[in-house]
Amino acid sequence: MSKNLNLTLHVWRQKGQSDVGGFETYKAPDISEHMSFLEMLDVVNERLLADGKEPIAFDSDCREGICGMCGLVINGVPHGPNSATTTCQLHMRHFNDGDEISIEPWRAHAFPVLRDLVVDRAAFDRIIQAGGYVSVNAGAAPEANGLPVPKPDAEKAMDAAACIGCGACVAACPNASAMLFVAAKAAHLGLLPQGQVERYERVKKMVAQMDAEGFGHCTNHYECMAACPKEISVEFIARLNRDLIRATVVEKELEEKTGGAG
């Protein structure tokens, strides 16, 4: 039989980017254990609205764990207590009657708060724009089976490509580093033959953009991997570092070859 929970929420409220913000406490009685965490917030918001108050702003879209739009820090943990689970797929059966729950937005210099629990993650887009792609125009592609890809490589690339760009890795990192995000994209493309031509250039550009956005450095805490709802492995960070070193060497060799004559 399903049971209902009575909860107390401590929610971060902030009117806008320049507002200081702070916690507000809300009672959330009568919450079904089968609700998702966001459905619980929907119910709280409907009650706030009925009282003429402004509902809590939070991002969500697909609500099936794939779009990467949702993301709350729940009791200090990005996406909450369950591993491999986005906030939208976290269900209330993992909480207990009488629980106090704190709910905060991602906290990172590069992700400014726009309102309440909504943050601006455009920095991620700019990192991809810096080089997170294979340069191929529509119409220019060769026959798909012309270039076989070993199954293990394709599988590993897919492991990295599963990143949903939610930003939990940044929120979990004590340095607010975006290394896991960058490493996942670099590995996805760098593991496939189609991505080889631009492999080192790509890594250099993406890392430079990451630094320019104000993300911190990676000091191997591995909190990112623990928080990642898609379980992206930190081994990709090691790979990124290797590619970055090689990229610097390749650049040097190129400079020597061309002699800088221009």
Next chain:
Amino acid sequence: MAIKLESNAPSGPIETRWDRHRFGMKLVNPANRRKYKIIVVGTGLAGGAGAASLGEMGYNVLSFCYQDSPRRAHSIAAQGGINAAKNYKNDGDSIYRLFYDTVKGGDFRARESNVHRLAQLSVNIIDQCVAQGVPFAREYGGLLDNRSFGGAQVSRTFYARGQTGQQLLLGAYQALARQIEAGTVKSFPRTEMMDLIVVDGVARGIVTRDMVSGKVEAHLADAVVLATGGYGNVFFLSTNAKGCNTTAIWRAHRKGALFANPCFTQIHPTCIPAAGDYQSKLTLMSESLRNDGRVWVPKNAADCTKDPAEIAEKDRDYYLERIYPSFGNLVPRDIASRRAKMVCDEGRGVGPELDGVRRGVYLDFRDAIKRLGEAKIRERYGNLFDMYERITGENPYKVPMRIYPATHYTMGGLWVDYNLMTTIPGCFAAGEANFSDHGANRLGASALMQGLADGYFVLPYVLGNYLASAKLDKVDESHIEVKKAVADVEERIEKLLGIGGERTPDSFHRELGNIIWNNCGMARNGKGLEAALEKIPALREEFWKNLKVTGTGESLNQTLEKAGRLADFMELGELMCRDALARDESCGCHYREEHVTEEGEAARNDQDYQYVAAWEYTGDVSKPTLHKEPLEFEYVKPVQRSYK
């Protein structure tokens, strides 16, 4: 307004129609392209791929999406796969067979020329995506793998685990990111289209609202592409993302674009059943699960509350395998959905009882696990099984999944000609936002195919052709039509904020969704539709009198966003019911209980209804005018669909 629906579809041998049509198109010289500005609304497969491709060609593109990043458009949630007539399996596939299957699967309510073009382009899509680095599933030899999907007897579906939509969208998003970096595309995330700007009968721009600052402004261009997806959220509960809405295409409709076949909405057979009245959306489980899962319910209603493991083989009714021996569990979506509804309505459904009915059937992997081993099943569907367990708290490796149909996709949309142009010159519609390729029922793995075909390979040609032939005067912000469009949007926002009533947008939306689900859902009849046509206008009237929205328009205000979208759903919902009532036949998803064959299938009436129903807005939402585009079938002879 006298409207003549001219499909501009080419004639002659179908195999060469697109090629001949392309050759006849006007071109824009590469050096001149940057002088043309094109607005693309939506960044899913059609919009993202379209904006990227137009940018690559050198056009000046403005790309808009309501999400915080173009990477999040709802195409990302498509799980199962994408069809292409590559015939890598040597099992008899061909462009012609994919064309044939799609026309038949759509129950003969799509345009042959468009469908053939789609089948033809399907092979280019796979090439393009592989070159971008989409990590499709592969065989041990390194070549691409395929799986089977509903409505086909060949294996032609390419996939990337259960995240095909995500990987294809990331491919398009990355191509778009490359163009943003190159400066050909300017991106406007968290920006919602509020209206279309039409000057002298031609689309010249859009009015948008910045969802963070609330700023309302006009963006002007030489052409506008709407790739804003479907309107399944009219039901409130659907598999769509929460933000999916009809506003862009509905506003275009009100400005003169005809809306085609609005009642053609697809109900997906394999979704996780609703658990309670707080339910905010329904989650789809990929149709690919039907490859290995067997659908059944107990033979006896008395067994419905038993542990399924205790129900003996002889007491199980594998009803799809029983009724449709040759397609079995892989019958098309409309048929699978209706049969699930029928067995549940008979009282043989399983799972929790809501409003007196158990709405669920089993999708059982016991036999597949026995045959292939748990590891193989995990490899094929691991993430779907995990997702099911997260939501329901049940382990599908041990206990059969429970599934029930849910609204998933809308075949209807803006009427477009063969060039994807709506009845407003300069306003194009691509992907799910148009009506064009799927007729009355879409086959699985065909939405991704259509989105990318439109985006990568159709829009680049048809836009060039339009821009090279159109004579466009200069229009700026001071033009009276532009000022008026902006003022109308501002006034509408003020109105929504100022009603000062008692009911929340969600409460109205749930009520609207219930009316439509009950009367214009998996089964429809004249009486129910007439009742809905009484209820919806009344609800809409209450909405404009008793809506409650807090906050202001000059800030991030999600209640206001919901209210604005719902106002348009309230109007569209009525048109859907009107369309369903006017189409007095059954076809594909449109199952009129008055028109059923002896075997319980949809009974078409080709004599009277072999047409596209395109509705014109007349100024009164309740009095639209019906225009008909007759459909001709030169190649695929209309027959009663049979999957037995």
